[in-house]
Amino acid sequence: MMEDMNLEFLKRLAKGLVEHFGSHCEVVIHDLKSHNLQKTIIAIENGHVTNRKIGDGASHIVLDTLNHQEEELEDAIGYLTKTHDGRVLKSSSIYIRDEKGEPQYIFCINYDMTQLTIAESAIKSLLNLESTPCTEAEEIPTNVNDLLDDLIEESVKRIGKPVALMSKEDKISCIRFLNDAGAFLITKSGDKISTYFGISKYSIYNYIDIKR
Incomplete structure (x- = not known):
């Protein structure tokens, strides 16, 4: 009640x-x-x-x-x-x-x-003031699939190279980031992540378990 x-x-x-x-x-x-x-x-x-x-x-x-x-x-x-x-x-x-x-x-x-x-930008321009760059903002997803896509994209940005050029260590870093971010709480996320990074679901668990 x-x-x-x-x-x-x-x-x-x-x-x-x-x-x-x-x-x-x-x-x-x-x-x-x-x-x-x-x-x-x-x-x-x-x-x-x-x-x-x-x-x-x-x-x-x-x-x-x-x-x-x-x-x-x-x-x-x-x-x-x-x-x-x-x-x-x-x-x-x-x-x-x-x-x-x-x-x-x-x-x-x-x-x-x-x-x-x-409006602020227009006012600053009129007053000849330097614009202060906006702090990078986190995107709000409309559903959990978009949320998972956002997390995968962020993991790749952190490495700074496309998946095709990633080493095993790079992929381990991505998987650890996704695990820390809670991506694997999303239903069937393991299937999408393993396909995206070209690894098996078994490899995902191994990457998570490797000592840092």
Whole structure:
């Protein structure tokens, strides 16, 4: 009963925030209890900001949460993210815990700053001020398949060369990054990753087990 009351309050809070901040503000509630990465979004307001809806899957922060110990988790406030079409968002993610301190939900706020950054750039140009480069933002995926693609792409970027030119050590580094990022929590991720890197699923487990 208390859990239902807490969730109802969070949904009301989400509606209040988007009413206050307008159509550029999205609020998302992810459910951590089911451990179903395909369907973590149980409430969303102004989903047009990231093109997501109720029943859609995990984002990077959900995957990261499930891949770490509860005591390591901390709220993240005012970090940058981006959408697939390149819009820049200011995001905050807050863990909602039960009476035992275990995280039950993630309450996420995403504010689309694209128009504001365009206006800021125009103002700086008029004032002849130097533009400050924007910090690289993490992309918000619309489903877990996109999330896995993002992680694979990031693993390749860290090596700095295409898979065709990677040595065994390079591939080991990629697999370790993906493991640390929680990629293997995604259903059937092993099949996609092994095919992408041209290795067997057995090799993946060997790479993870090799001592650093």
